[in-house]
Each structure stands twice: as C-alpha cells, then as structure tokens.
Amino acid sequence: MSLEADRLQQMANAVRALSMDAVQAANSGHPGMPMGMADVATVLWTEYLKHDPAAPDWADRDRFVLSAGHGSMLIYSLLHLTGYARPTLQEIRDFRQLGSPCAGHPENFLLDGVEATTGPLGQGLAMAVGMAMAERHLNAVYGDPLVDHRTWVVAGDGCLMEGINHEAIGLAGHLKLGRLNVLWDDNNITIDGGVDLSSSEDVKARYLSAGWHVTECDGHDFGAIRKALDEAAADPRPSLVACKTVIGKGAPNKQGTSGVHGSPLGDAEVSAARETLGWEHAPFEVPEQVLSDWREAGTRGQSAHSEWKDRAAQHDTTGEFADRMAGKLPAMDDFDGALAEWLSGEQKVATRKASEMVLEKLTAMIPAMVGGSADLTGSNNTKTASTSAFTAQNYDGRYVYYGIREFGMAAAMNGMALHGGVIPYGGTFLIFSDYCRNAIRLAALQKVRSIFVLTHDSIGLGEDGPTHQPAEQVMSLRLIPNLNVYRPADLVETAECWKLALETPETPSAICLTRQGLPQVRSDNAMASGKGxxxxxxxxxxxxxxxxxxxxxxxxxxxxxxxxxxxxxxxxxxxxxxxxxxxxxxxxxxxxxxxxxxxxxxxxxxxxxxxxxxxxxxxxxxxxxxxxxxxxxxxxxxxxxxxxxxxxxxxxxxxxxxxxx
Amino acid sequence: MSLEADRLQQMANAVRALSMDAVQAANSGHPGMPMGMADVATVLWTEYLKHDPAAPDWADRDRFVLSAGHGSMLIYSLLHLTGYARPTLQEIRDFRQLGSPCAGHPENFLLDGVEATTGPLGQGLAMAVGMAMAERHLNAVYGDPLVDHRTWVVAGDGCLMEGINHEAIGLAGHLKLGRLNVLWDDNNITIDGGVDLSSSEDVKARYLSAGWHVTECDGHDFGAIRKALDEAAADPRPSLVACKTVIGKGAPNKQGTSGVHGSPLGDAEVSAARETLGWEHAPFEVPEQVLSDWREAGTRGQSAHSEWKDRAAQHDTTGEFADRMAGKLPAMDDFDGALAEWLSGEQKVATRKASEMVLEKLTAMIPAMVGGSADLTGSNNTKTASTSAFTAQNYDGRYVYYGIREFGMAAAMNGMALHGGVIPYGGTFLIFSDYCRNAIRLAALQKVRSIFVLTHDSIGLGEDGPTHQPAEQVMSLRLIPNLNVYRPADLVETAECWKLALETPETPSAICLTRQGLPQVRSDNAMASGKGxxxxxxxxxxxxxxxxxxxxxxxxxxxxxxxxxxxxxxxxxxxxxxxxxxxxxxxxxxxxxxxxxxxxxxxxxxxxxxxxxxxxxxxxxxxxxxxxxxxxxxxxxxxxxxxxxxxxxxxxxxxxxxxxx
Known part of the structure; x- marks a missing residue:
C-alpha cells in the first residue's frame, strides 16, 4: 500500500534536505547522489526493503549496499528517518566530523544498517554479490523459513566502470543470483564531466551479455520506479534497474552537472533548492508529518520479523543457525587431534599441500567454511572432499569457481563474511594479491573473517619467473592494519595458522604458502605459532x-x-x-x-x-x-x-x- | 601472397613442436596455448604482421603483444623462426632455465620483439590499448609517413575475464582504436576446467556493447583465419577475433582439456603428437624447408621498412621524431628558471597544486608528455593548458579522460611508454594505487617511464575518511623494486621530484601529493631532492x-x-x-x-x-x-x-x- 504521491514526495525531499544541509554544514561531501536518488531510495525503503529498524541484526533482513558510498548522506538520512537508533539528528549534524558515526563514507563498524564499508568504487556491488551468494547458500542449507531475502544495491557510473564491477556481474550472472537487484543511478555524470567524456559503453547490453535482467525507469516517477522494482524482483536473473535521474535534483541552478557531485551546494543554492522543493523548514528540521510517515514506514517490517522469529523458534531448535550467524566455531577436538598427529610425524610437504590437508579436516568440521579459487584450484589446493561446487543448480555447494577474477573473489568473500553464516576462504597466487589488494584492505577495515589463501609465495615457485614471483608482497601485506599475515614453515605451522585465522573473527588473514616441499621443523609445543x-x-x-x-x-x-x-x-x-x-x-x-x-x-x-x-x-x-x-x-x-x-x-x-x- | 596450405601447416607445426619440446625439456610450462594458436599465429606472422626481424626497433613496426603470456613458447618460436637474432635455438632449449632469455613468461627487457612483459592476466591487452593510443597520437602529430601501424594481441579466456580487460576494452571502444586487433584464443578451457565452470558471459555481445567490432573464425583453417583478419583490419572499430581453437591441438590424447594448459605433455604424448602432426623430426630440429619458409616470411617486411626509412629521411629531417622515439628530453632551461623563481618565492600550496604548476611548465616544454586521470582531473590537478583532450575525434590531444578505470589507466600508460614517443603520466588518489598496484609493479619490472601522480596522500585529505586515507600505501609502494616513490614537502621539492622522475627513463615514479596546503620549507640548494x-x-x-x-x-x-x-x-x-x-x-x-x-x-x-x-x-x-x-x-x-x-x-x-x- 503506497502513500499518496505528494506525501511520498515530501519524504523524499526530507532526504534531499538532510543531505544538502549536512554537506553544507560540513562544508564537505557529495550532495548530488543523495538528491538524485532520493525518490528511488524512498520507494525502496518504504515499500520494498525488508528490514526492522528496531532489530538491525535480524538475520533474514534484506541487505542494502550503497556501493556509491560517497553518497553516504543518503543512507544516513534513511536510517535516521526510518527509526534506527542511530544516527541521531545530532550525529547527522556532525556529518564528517570526528566522532560522528556519519563518516564521509559509510562504515559498517560505525552504524547498524550499514551493511558494508563502501566508497572504493565497484566494491560495494561486488560485496553485494557475495551477500547474495551467502543468502542462496544458507537458503539451500536452512530453507525458506529461515533464509529468504534480497540484496539491494545503489551504484553509480563509477561503480559500473570499474573492472571489479565486471568481474562481479560476470560471477552474479553465472550464478543466477536472481535476488540481487542493482539500482543504477543513471545520471550521465562523472566527476570529470559527462559520462561520454570517458565511456561509450552500452551499459544495458553489457549487463545482458553477463546474463542479467535489465530494465529502466524514470528515477523521479514513483509509479515508474515501482514498476521497475516489481519487474526486477520478479525476474529470476540478477537485475539492473537503470534509474534515469538528475544528479543533485532539486538544486535548480546546479542539478544535472558534475558541480553537484562532490561539493557543497553553497548557501545560495541551498536556499534556492529549498524554494524549488517547497521545503520551508530550517536546516535539519524534519516536519512532524513527514517524520511520522517515515517512522510509520520503518515499522512496516515488524510483522515479517515477528513471523520470522516464530519460524526460527520452530526450525532452529538447536540454535545451530543462530550460532552460525553469530560466527561461532564448533569444538575443535578433531583438529587438535590431527595437529597432535602431525606433530608426531615428519612430513615433507609444500605448505600449500599442508593447507589442503588442514582444510580437509576443517571443512569437514565447520560447515560455515565456503572455499574457492580464482581459477587456480589445483595450484592453491583449496578444494576438499567436503566442498562440492557452488553453482546455480547447487547452491548448497561450498566451493566457488570464481573464475579469473581475483578482485571480484576477494570482495565477494568480504560480502559473504559481512552477511554472516559463512566463513569464506579463497585462493590465488600471492603475486595476485596485488590484483585484489584493496579488497583485502577493506576486509581489514571492515573487521571481517575473510581468509585469503595465497600460494606460490616466493622465488621458490621457480620457472614462472618475476611476473609471478612475489618479492614485496608478504611485507606489503604486513603493512595493512588489522590484517594477520601468516607465512608458516611446515605442516605443523600451517595447521596452527589456519586455526588462528579462524579464531580471529574481526581480523582477516592472508596465509602465504609455498609451491615447493618443505621439511617439518617442529615436533612439539603445539600452537606455538599463536604468539606470532x-x-x-x-x-x-x-x-x-x-x-x-x-x-x-x-x-x-x-x-x-x-x-x-x-x-x-x-x-x-x-x-x-x-x-x-x-x-x-x-x-x-x-x-x-x-x-x-x-x-x-x-x-x-x-x-x-x-x-x-x-x-x-x-x-x-x-x-x-x-x-x-x-x-x-x-x-x-x-x-x-x-x-x-x-x-x-x-x-x-x-x-x-x-x-x- | 600465401604459401600453399601444407607448407604453411608445416610451419605452424614447427611452432607446435618447438613449444611442446621446450616445455618437455624444461619439465615446466604451458604447451596448450602455443599449440592451439599455432595456426592463427603463423598466418598473422607470415602474412599480416608488419615487422623486420633484422630491425626490431623499427619505430613503425606493428606491435604484437602476447597477453596470454604463459604461452610464451609461442612468441619465442615465432621470433626464432622468423629470424630475430634471439632467441637462438640453444636459448629455446634452455627455456625457463637461469640465464636464458626464454623466461617462463615473455619479458620485454630480455628479448627484442617482446613488446611487453606479460603473464599477469589482462594486462597485456590493456598495455596494447596504450600502444594503440600512442600510435594514433604520434600518427596525428607526425602523419602517416612516419607512424601508421597496427597493434595485435593474442589473449585467452583468462585475459578476457579479468576486470582490467573490461576497463581496457571500454577505453579502446570509446577511443575507437580501430588499429587494435585482439585475437582471442577461444578454446573454452581455463585452468580449473571448462570456461562454463565460472562464466556464462556472451563474450561477443560484451565486446559489441563496448563499441568493438567482433568476428570469428575456425582457428585451424587458414582461409578462415585470413578472412577474419582481413575483416578485423578493415573495420574502423577495434576488433575482437574469436579464434575457435582446440587447446593443445596436435596432442591426440590431451588436446581440448585443461590438462594441456599448464603441464608438459609427457614423453609419451609428445611422441603421439609427433605422429599426429606428421612431424618426424628430432626435438628442436626444424627441417630446412620449413625453416627457410619461415625465414623467407621474416624478410617480408624488409621493403616496407626500407621505404619507411626513406620517408623518415624526408619527413624527420630535424631528427625530432627519432629523438622522441628514443625518449630524449629537450633542454630544461625553462624548468630550471622556474625552479629558481619558486625557490626565491614563499608559496603555500598543496603539493597537488604545486604539481599542476610544475606540469604547466613541463607539458609546455615536452610534447611527449601525455597526461590524464582516472576521473579525478580536478583533484589530481593533472590537466594543463598545453594538454587538450585526447579523443577519437582529436588524437593529437594530450590529455586522456581515462574514466573510473585506475588499473586500465596504469596499464595503458605502460603501453604508451613501451611504444615509445610518449612519456605518460596519470593521476588517481594514492589510496587507489591499490587498484592498479600490479600495473605499477609491471612498469617497474619493464623499466619504463610511467609517472603515477597520486594525490590525497594521507589523513590530511580529511573528511573522506579511512576508505580514502592512505596509511600503508606510501611505504608499500617503496617495497616495489625499481620504483621511485616521491613524497615532496613543498612546491620546490615537487618541482625537483618531477624533474627527477623525467630523468629516470628506466625507472617509473610514483609522486605522492597532498590535498592540503603546505608551507615552503626551502629557498636554496636547487635540486637537493636529487640525493633522495x-x-x-x-x-x-x-x-x-x-x-x-x-x-x-x-x-x-x-x-x-x-x-x-x-x-x-x-x-x-x-x-x-x-x-x-x-x-x-x-x-x-x-x-x-x-x-x-x-x-x-x-x-x-x-x-x-x-x-x-x-x-x-x-x-x-x-x-x-x-x-x-x-x-x-x-x-x-x-x-x-x-x-x-x-x-x-x-x-x-x-x-x-x-x-x-
């Protein structure tokens, strides 16, 4: 049931006003995107998004990812207006100031409802692909009563142009992630000017070629937006909705230009926008009716949440699902036994092979582990007997053939970890950590348990030569804050490092492994690696x-x-x-x-x-x-x-x- | 004029035999691609490629880039057979051994005729885009008599799946680089198995959506190959030629499987392949007739080269073009004067702004400098009065709007530098050096003068927050061998660092610059930065x-x-x-x-x-x-x-x- 258009318009204008006011107060930020996408976001958040602001950790909520993270005031406005505990109005007033959770770009560790830290372009969408993968996997394991939700993305031209986006949509199309819907802020503007300065791509044809459903709408026409979202929701393929928008919509003299992308409107233009929008309220003031309409919309998910809780009580009697979503590990006795056995042995193996031996144990013990490789399965030794292929026909598989898409893989892993219920690990050559370095960094910044398996870790890989031989990669990964970089010496240390990686839920790990065989160097002092x-x-x-x-x-x-x-x-x-x-x-x-x-x-x-x-x-x-x-x-x-x-x-x-x- | 098919087939089989024998001798390497693409490569190198093995530095030669660098035996075979001084047959016998220029992956600094160091997937194609840009630019500046050549690429599914490939083809399509032709080894195989394990993309539709011309051929039918290459050469758009091939073609029991991708065939299969191919010669033996046919083909470009030399004598009387292709810098008196002036001043400017002031001088003095930015022109301060936009309608422009494609930009810059005649510089935020890190590494490995302008170099950028604030990037760039990382303190040091960056033709530079204003710290001791x-x-x-x-x-x-x-x-x-x-x-x-x-x-x-x-x-x-x-x-x-x-x-x-x- 939708509100009459003028009340909905007022709600959308509240997003516009908060966004331009906050950017103006900070004298820093990006008003163009929130103002341009306010109408689309208002329809999505009031009529489609399944969420309960009172319970932001509801496991089966829809995930919303603002891939165009520079438009952060959009999500801060939406969270505040729909009734999340935070951000408060004061925190919005303190947008981009020290201590405010309303940071320049949305950060998942500062605010509930921010599902991912975004801003580095393309990665939000790529993480959303991982969330949608986790959703389908958990749905396959636990069924519709517990897991059955969508993943929504707002992305801009910047996201769509980045290479990682193409890796991500290729993966999503291949895996037929129909519950992933991307709302493209199709405003024809990039920072440098018109999109046509740098791109002539037929974006819709491009998405179709990747197996996506594509539709479009006037992003300022509520009816058209609903129609497009309905179509996206109905189609079994992942959907791209091209929302034709005017960047900075409402700022009469600047809208539709790159000038509103990343700069405050200025006091005069803010005033002019107030007039254009018919918004006669003071900065940061949301009139009672508008706020109450928003808050009412925010309660829309309560009954669904309540029904879900009933189902959870019925279907998750052991608490297994809840534990898994909370990231808990099972007892590690089997592992400890194996470690004791390995300690008493004397095996000369490559540590990548050692990792495989360890993974055989771990993946058998820990159903949440979902592995994969960027087309180097036999080299990274990441596949185990417990992990069958995760495919469009078999979402309960636990092994992802990511293809030659290192950056897309790493971001998807982060998305799975952010979704919860999955502990992702994925392999490539250590040298290609360069290809996905910023996703490894975002894992660290976001405090998620992504485990990067990086084999062929030195000149020891031999004949492939300098393009493939890491020289600086181990040390350069060590420079990333909140990333544990492991380089084990033998089977025993490899086992220990894997356990440690699993036991740091707020710190991702990079495990660097050899191609070549290594003698065992220790036979006592189990878990000595624990002190680093x-x-x-x-x-x-x-x-x-x-x-x-x-x-x-x-x-x-x-x-x-x-x-x-x-x-x-x-x-x-x-x-x-x-x-x-x-x-x-x-x-x-x-x-x-x-x-x-x-x-x-x-x-x-x-x-x-x-x-x-x-x-x-x-x-x-x-x-x-x-x-x-x-x-x-x-x-x-x-x-x-x-x-x-x-x-x-x-x-x-x-x-x-x-x-x- | 083409040889009769059976003699051509023998020539192609010589490539197959050398490739499988070298991989077998090394007990390491990738026989599948060279054997699969032998027929296509033979047609290309004997009938289309404009080159003169006796003069590999001919400025107007066609550029050939083996983007699927793991198939390095393909290019080593071709170079040897067409009569390049190196590799010798002994060097091919020593494939992948210490000291042989026939390294695991082709390295531009080891062999003439290897135009780029490839292996990190997707980057060969992306560098080829840069080469094609440099060609069109120099053509616009110097005209057809001096510059008028093609760029050919052999790429595999791995290249095509990588994100950087999508950035590169987006740029190439936008810039209408019709003299770029990509031969796709369309063999349906990746390392992990069939392409359908990880991708369902309609590759042809994808290239069409990026503004490319697309055609296809049976990669084992000489007539079909010629027809497709003719079509590609004729079309004004960049072309993708889908060459349907059988990976490892000729190895009867293993061809068409991922088993031939990256492993030696084994003695038995090598024997079987000899039988299948009717190749009765000993390992590394190329029969006289076949070698003489190849050598004859290698002389095909001599007359074109000779005519070009005549034209060069006529059109480059000042030697300006030759100097430019040799990478020489003009006298820097104007710069030294400016530096003296800045030393005597007391300007408080952000070093990104300082860089712009310096670039105004340098780009006016040095026509070879071609700048650009990955959609951050106004933030990176990379555009100057001397550099108008490089567009499909204006190839003599010297400023590239790269779009939101950091990795594609960095690789294209490397390609321009490898082509010669262009000194590329390009900007993004320092944090996004993470997005293009492996291309920066490849600049260093390849010893080219790419200059990366990396602004917003610390928390000093402020409100954009941790996703955008480099913490580890400066130090991590310092870890890359043969990369000079500059972080100047003021206008004076910025000027000095720019000059130093230009004066190290075999070392790329990363210049890290502030968003915020900095006071001048020095007023004497010009070029003190030269000692680091x-x-x-x-x-x-x-x-x-x-x-x-x-x-x-x-x-x-x-x-x-x-x-x-x-x-x-x-x-x-x-x-x-x-x-x-x-x-x-x-x-x-x-x-x-x-x-x-x-x-x-x-x-x-x-x-x-x-x-x-x-x-x-x-x-x-x-x-x-x-x-x-x-x-x-x-x-x-x-x-x-x-x-x-x-x-x-x-x-x-x-x-x-x-x-x-």
Whole structure:
C-alpha cells in the first residue's frame, strides 16, 4: 500500500534536505547522489526493503549496499528517518566530523544498517554479490523459513566502470543470483564531466551479455520506479534497474552537472533548492508529518520479523543457525587431534599441500567454511572432499569457481563474511594479491573473517619467473592494519595458522604458502605459532646470533644454525609465522626472544625470500637482513634460491663477517 | 601472397613442436596455448604482421603483444623462426632455465620483439590499448609517413575475464582504436576446467556493447583465419577475433582439456603428437624447408621498412621524431628558471597544486608528455593548458579522460611508454594505487617511464575518511623494486621530484601529493631532492636529535626542531622525498646525514603520516617512529593530524621522554 504521491514526495525531499544541509554544514561531501536518488531510495525503503529498524541484526533482513558510498548522506538520512537508533539528528549534524558515526563514507563498524564499508568504487556491488551468494547458500542449507531475502544495491557510473564491477556481474550472472537487484543511478555524470567524456559503453547490453535482467525507469516517477522494482524482483536473473535521474535534483541552478557531485551546494543554492522543493523548514528540521510517515514506514517490517522469529523458534531448535550467524566455531577436538598427529610425524610437504590437508579436516568440521579459487584450484589446493561446487543448480555447494577474477573473489568473500553464516576462504597466487589488494584492505577495515589463501609465495615457485614471483608482497601485506599475515614453515605451522585465522573473527588473514616441499621443523609445543614468533631452537654454544625466519626460510635458518654451532657459535632460531601476532605480545615475551643487548653481543639476522625493508624493526642497527631486494628470475626454484644467496653456504659467511667485522 | 596450405601447416607445426619440446625439456610450462594458436599465429606472422626481424626497433613496426603470456613458447618460436637474432635455438632449449632469455613468461627487457612483459592476466591487452593510443597520437602529430601501424594481441579466456580487460576494452571502444586487433584464443578451457565452470558471459555481445567490432573464425583453417583478419583490419572499430581453437591441438590424447594448459605433455604424448602432426623430426630440429619458409616470411617486411626509412629521411629531417622515439628530453632551461623563481618565492600550496604548476611548465616544454586521470582531473590537478583532450575525434590531444578505470589507466600508460614517443603520466588518489598496484609493479619490472601522480596522500585529505586515507600505501609502494616513490614537502621539492622522475627513463615514479596546503620549507640548494634525502636544517645547539620526515610532515619536523632548539637541544631536520634515491647514495653521504653513533648520543626520529614499519631502517634500535599504524577516520584534515598526534606539541614530549629515558 503506497502513500499518496505528494506525501511520498515530501519524504523524499526530507532526504534531499538532510543531505544538502549536512554537506553544507560540513562544508564537505557529495550532495548530488543523495538528491538524485532520493525518490528511488524512498520507494525502496518504504515499500520494498525488508528490514526492522528496531532489530538491525535480524538475520533474514534484506541487505542494502550503497556501493556509491560517497553518497553516504543518503543512507544516513534513511536510517535516521526510518527509526534506527542511530544516527541521531545530532550525529547527522556532525556529518564528517570526528566522532560522528556519519563518516564521509559509510562504515559498517560505525552504524547498524550499514551493511558494508563502501566508497572504493565497484566494491560495494561486488560485496553485494557475495551477500547474495551467502543468502542462496544458507537458503539451500536452512530453507525458506529461515533464509529468504534480497540484496539491494545503489551504484553509480563509477561503480559500473570499474573492472571489479565486471568481474562481479560476470560471477552474479553465472550464478543466477536472481535476488540481487542493482539500482543504477543513471545520471550521465562523472566527476570529470559527462559520462561520454570517458565511456561509450552500452551499459544495458553489457549487463545482458553477463546474463542479467535489465530494465529502466524514470528515477523521479514513483509509479515508474515501482514498476521497475516489481519487474526486477520478479525476474529470476540478477537485475539492473537503470534509474534515469538528475544528479543533485532539486538544486535548480546546479542539478544535472558534475558541480553537484562532490561539493557543497553553497548557501545560495541551498536556499534556492529549498524554494524549488517547497521545503520551508530550517536546516535539519524534519516536519512532524513527514517524520511520522517515515517512522510509520520503518515499522512496516515488524510483522515479517515477528513471523520470522516464530519460524526460527520452530526450525532452529538447536540454535545451530543462530550460532552460525553469530560466527561461532564448533569444538575443535578433531583438529587438535590431527595437529597432535602431525606433530608426531615428519612430513615433507609444500605448505600449500599442508593447507589442503588442514582444510580437509576443517571443512569437514565447520560447515560455515565456503572455499574457492580464482581459477587456480589445483595450484592453491583449496578444494576438499567436503566442498562440492557452488553453482546455480547447487547452491548448497561450498566451493566457488570464481573464475579469473581475483578482485571480484576477494570482495565477494568480504560480502559473504559481512552477511554472516559463512566463513569464506579463497585462493590465488600471492603475486595476485596485488590484483585484489584493496579488497583485502577493506576486509581489514571492515573487521571481517575473510581468509585469503595465497600460494606460490616466493622465488621458490621457480620457472614462472618475476611476473609471478612475489618479492614485496608478504611485507606489503604486513603493512595493512588489522590484517594477520601468516607465512608458516611446515605442516605443523600451517595447521596452527589456519586455526588462528579462524579464531580471529574481526581480523582477516592472508596465509602465504609455498609451491615447493618443505621439511617439518617442529615436533612439539603445539600452537606455538599463536604468539606470532617463538624460539624454535635455542643456542647450544654461547649465544652470539639470533636467526629469524619465516616460511620456507625457517629450515634454512636451522641449517645456518647447525653450521654456526659447529663452529662454536651459539645461534637461536626464531620462527616468525605472524609478525602481527608477535607485535601483540607483551614486552617480557618479546625481550625473551629478542633481548635488548648491543649488536656486538648478539647479532640479529633475518632471512626471508622477499624485500628486507621492514625487517630492521627486529634486526636493529648493524643487524643482517638476508632477502631479495629486486625482482626474481625464471629458473627452477632450487636454483633460484642458490642464485640469490638463500643457502647456508652463502649466508653463514655473511654472518661470520658481521661477527668479526 | 600465401604459401600453399601444407607448407604453411608445416610451419605452424614447427611452432607446435618447438613449444611442446621446450616445455618437455624444461619439465615446466604451458604447451596448450602455443599449440592451439599455432595456426592463427603463423598466418598473422607470415602474412599480416608488419615487422623486420633484422630491425626490431623499427619505430613503425606493428606491435604484437602476447597477453596470454604463459604461452610464451609461442612468441619465442615465432621470433626464432622468423629470424630475430634471439632467441637462438640453444636459448629455446634452455627455456625457463637461469640465464636464458626464454623466461617462463615473455619479458620485454630480455628479448627484442617482446613488446611487453606479460603473464599477469589482462594486462597485456590493456598495455596494447596504450600502444594503440600512442600510435594514433604520434600518427596525428607526425602523419602517416612516419607512424601508421597496427597493434595485435593474442589473449585467452583468462585475459578476457579479468576486470582490467573490461576497463581496457571500454577505453579502446570509446577511443575507437580501430588499429587494435585482439585475437582471442577461444578454446573454452581455463585452468580449473571448462570456461562454463565460472562464466556464462556472451563474450561477443560484451565486446559489441563496448563499441568493438567482433568476428570469428575456425582457428585451424587458414582461409578462415585470413578472412577474419582481413575483416578485423578493415573495420574502423577495434576488433575482437574469436579464434575457435582446440587447446593443445596436435596432442591426440590431451588436446581440448585443461590438462594441456599448464603441464608438459609427457614423453609419451609428445611422441603421439609427433605422429599426429606428421612431424618426424628430432626435438628442436626444424627441417630446412620449413625453416627457410619461415625465414623467407621474416624478410617480408624488409621493403616496407626500407621505404619507411626513406620517408623518415624526408619527413624527420630535424631528427625530432627519432629523438622522441628514443625518449630524449629537450633542454630544461625553462624548468630550471622556474625552479629558481619558486625557490626565491614563499608559496603555500598543496603539493597537488604545486604539481599542476610544475606540469604547466613541463607539458609546455615536452610534447611527449601525455597526461590524464582516472576521473579525478580536478583533484589530481593533472590537466594543463598545453594538454587538450585526447579523443577519437582529436588524437593529437594530450590529455586522456581515462574514466573510473585506475588499473586500465596504469596499464595503458605502460603501453604508451613501451611504444615509445610518449612519456605518460596519470593521476588517481594514492589510496587507489591499490587498484592498479600490479600495473605499477609491471612498469617497474619493464623499466619504463610511467609517472603515477597520486594525490590525497594521507589523513590530511580529511573528511573522506579511512576508505580514502592512505596509511600503508606510501611505504608499500617503496617495497616495489625499481620504483621511485616521491613524497615532496613543498612546491620546490615537487618541482625537483618531477624533474627527477623525467630523468629516470628506466625507472617509473610514483609522486605522492597532498590535498592540503603546505608551507615552503626551502629557498636554496636547487635540486637537493636529487640525493633522495638531505639536511634541510642543521642543528644550532649541540646535535642530540635527527628528525627525518617526508611530504606534509617536513614542516612539522621543522616545528619540532624549533621547539627542541628553544630548549637547547640541537636537532637536524632531514627531508627525505625519495627513499630509493637516498639508498643509492654512497656511504659517506649517508653517514654524513645519519652518523653511525649510538642512540644515546643522537636520537633518530621519523615522522610520516603512515605506517611506521620500514622506518626502523633509519631510526635504528631505540629510535622513535612517529606514524599512523592504524586506519584513519573521517574529520577535517587538520583535526585528524591533531587527533593522531601529528603536532609538535604531541611529538616533542615523546622525543624528550626518549632523550631522558
């Protein structure tokens, strides 16, 4: 049942007014999009979106993603008007000010109802694809009574032009995600000017080619909007709704130009817009009738929510679904048993293979784990017996063939994690973390448990050469805040790192794994990786050297220590599978591993087959950093290690030089 | 004039045999693509490609880019067979071995005729777009007699699925690059299996939607291939030729499966393939007739080259075109004059604005400079009076509206630089270097002069918040080998950094610039930035502290020094606009700036509004690193600096603590 048009128009104009007023007050922000899409968003939020502002964590709510995140005042207005506890009007007044949850771009960790952190263009839509995948998967597992909702996206031309968008829509079309609907703010304007400055693409034909349903509407005609949304909702394919809008609609002198995209309207134009819109209210004032219409609309989902709760009580008697949505892990006894077994063994395996062995256990234990690879399944070793293919015909599958779409994969993983109920992991070569780096960053910023499986982690991959050999990638991932970067040394550490990755629900993980086989380096001290770094072997002779290494260089550090000890030089070996976790340890633990004595007394040496910048944090002045400060080369991996000096024969003399120097 | 089909087939089979034999000998590599595309490539290289193996640097040669770089044996075979000096047969025998130029993936710096380093999927095609842009631009400037060639690409499904491909074809279609022809190895196979595992895209419709011409052929029918190539060459739009092929064609038991994509065939299958192909020759043996047919084909371009040389002698009498293709810069007197003027001034400007002032000078002086931005022209300040828009109607324009396509832009820039005659620069926000990071890496690996203008370089950008605020990007770019990362402190340093960037033709540059205004910090010592770091101010009192800073934190370091000196504590201030250049200085210079004395004597402090990991290289043990080891927040920039402790009032007490601690 829809309100009469003029009352709906007033509601939409409230969004416009709040948006332009907030941007004006901040003297910073993007009024064009919220004003342009106010009518579409008003119809969507008052008549279509399934949500309950009183219960923003309702598992079966529709997900709404503002992919064009710069238009953040749109969602802040909608959340406030429909009656979410936050943002308050004061918080909207403080738009873009320190401490306000109304940040420049919507941030999922600041406000309920903001389902994803958006702004980096294209990623909102790509995360929405992941949400829609999670929805279909959970629907397949738990059925319609528990999971049956839509994912709505508002996207702009910027989103649609980005490469990641094309990866995302290719995936969505292939997987026939019919419950995903994208509302395209088709306003013909980008920051630089008209879209035709940089694009001649037939967007509708493009989406059709990806298997989407496409329709369009006048984005300022409520009836037309309803018709298009109905059509989108009905079509079994994912839908693109081209909403023809005027950017900055309501600002009479600036609307329809790039001038309203990213700048405040200015006081004069705000006044003019008030006049144009017939909005005679003070800044930030929403008249009673309009607010009460909005709040009334906000209660629309209460009964659906209530009915869902009844169904949940009936269908989720064990609480399994609720636990899963809450991200809880099952008991890990099976895993602990396997770890004990591996500790007592002596397996030489590549850590990517070790990861597969671990994943066999974990995916059998944890139904929430949904894996995949960007077309490197056999190389990333990400598929297990428990994970059949997730396809349009088989949404209960737990393995996604993402195709050659690394960025799209990483963003979809984030979307699944944000949706809840799924713990996504996905593989590519470590070098191609470059292709999806900003999605890894957004996982960290959003505090979600995405687990990136990054194999072929050094020159050890061999013949594929420098285009494929990571040199700077491990260290560069370490620079991303709130990301745990693991580089395990053997099967045991690989198992430990996987467990740690699962146990940090608010921190994503990058697990860097070798192509080549590695000897086992430890047979006791289960979960020693948990402190990020630990003394793998203590010096026998008087300690003169501390060797630190990660991953495939740990056994090399042990070899160096053997040689040094043979010469009567005591050498500790520290394995550091996760620098970030080590940083979190207390000073006593750190000082035990790395005593604060002058380098003349104990020489610190790092060994890692990657760039050295960063290792000085631990090796200090006059330490020794063994690494690769250049691009690699094409040759068998063992020859490259030799060629680039990663042998005990090459390293030990350097250490001796330092000791004697 | 074409050879009779059976002789042509033998020539194609020579490519197949060399490819499978080399992969088999290396026991590593990708036989499927070269064997599948051998027929298409043979027609292209013997009848269409304009080149002269005796003169691989012929400026007007067609460019051939193997975007599906894993099929590197295809191009190594073609180069050898058509008579390029390298690779020799021995070098092909040493495929993927240390020292052979026949690396796992084609590398432009190892072999003439390899126009681009490929392997990271999609980027070859995207670089080819840049080459085709450079061709049209130079054609517009110098005319048909000097520049009039095609760009050919061989791409696989992997290339076509990547997001960057969609950015690239969007740009190419918009710019109507009709002399770009992409030969798609349409074999329905990816690494994981059939393409239908991960994609349902209608590729032809997708290219049509981007403004391309599309045709197809049986990739094993010479007549059909010719017909399609003729059609592609004739059409004014960029062309996609879908070459229907059988991957691994000729290997009877494995062809048409993902098993031949990335693994050697094995001895038995190699034998079987010999039988199937009727190829009775020993491994690496090319029979005389076949080789002579190939060599004959390789001479096909000699007369065209000779005629071109005559035209060049007539049309490039000043040698301007030759100099430009050689990458030479004009005399920089105008620039030096401007720098002197700026030194004597006292301008407070944002360094992005400073960059624009510098670019006004440089683009007026250097016609080879072609700029652009990924839809942030007004924010990146990249457009100048000398650079009108480069459009399909105006190829002599020097400013590219790249659209919201950062990765496509960066790769296109690399392609322009590889083509020669163009010095590309392009802008985006520093945070979105994440979106194009692997193209920046490929610029470095390929040793080309791409200049990335990266504005909004810290929390100083303010209200846009953590999605847009670089924290780790400056340091993470520094990790890329052979990339100079500049972060200038004011107008003077910005000018110097630009000049340095232009003067390193084999090293790309990333210039990181502020959104916010910065005071001028230096008025003498022109080109001091050339050493990467320099003493901006020497201590007055006894030196107890060395402050190091970059960019927007240099003036802050000066403020800190003022306060310390006021307390009788001598403090040097070092500005470090380019860590990489500083690393290249001799030990004496480094020791002069950073004397090797214990931290008790001189405390070293770094100040940079980004992650601190890495700065320990210079601050050593017990130094002090002032930075931002977390994500930022949304608020006005000056408030954020205060909030996160980037003020003299916050920093000086920390220094005093250290000094007294």
């Amino acid at each position: 770094a630990y003394r793998l072997r203590a010096a026998s002779a008087e300690r003169k050297v501390i060797l630190m290494a990660t991953g495939s260089e740990v056994h090399l550090a042990l070899e160096c220590a053997d040689k040094l000890e043979a010469d009567g030089i005591g050498a500790d070996v520290i394995s550091m599978p996760c620098m970030e976790l080590f940083e979190q340890q207390d000073e006593a633990y750190k000082a035990d591993l790395l005593p604060n004595v002058p380098p003349e007394q104990i020489l610190r040496v790092s060994i890692e087959a990657g760039v050295t910048l960063g290792w000085e944090r631990y090796t200090m002045a006059n330490g020794l950093n063994i690494g690769l400060d250049r691009f690699g080369a094409s040759a068998p991996g063992d020859e490259l290690f030799k060629h680039f000096g990663f042998t005990a024969d090459a390293i030990v003399p350097k250490i001796m030089n330092k000791l004697n120097g | 770091a320099y003493r901006l101010r020497a201590a007055s009192a006894e030196r107890k502290v060395i402050l190091m800073a970059t960019g927007s934190e240099v003036h802050l370091a000066l403020e800190c020094a003022d306060k310390l000196e006021a307390d009788g504590i001598g403090a040097d201030v070092i500005s470090m606009p380019c860590m990489e250049l500083f690393e290249q200085q001799d030990e004496a210079y480094k020791a002069d700036l950073l004397p090797n004395v214990p931290p008790e004597q001189i405390l070293r402090v770094s100040i940079e509004a980004g992650v601190t990991l890495g700065w320990e290289r210079y601050t050593m043990a017990n130094g002090l690193n002032i930075g931002l080891d977390r994500f930022g927040a949304s608020a006005p920039g000056d408030e954020l600096f205060k909030h996160f402790g980037f003020t003299a009032d916050a920093i000086v007490p920390k220094i005093m603590n250290k000094l007294n601690g």
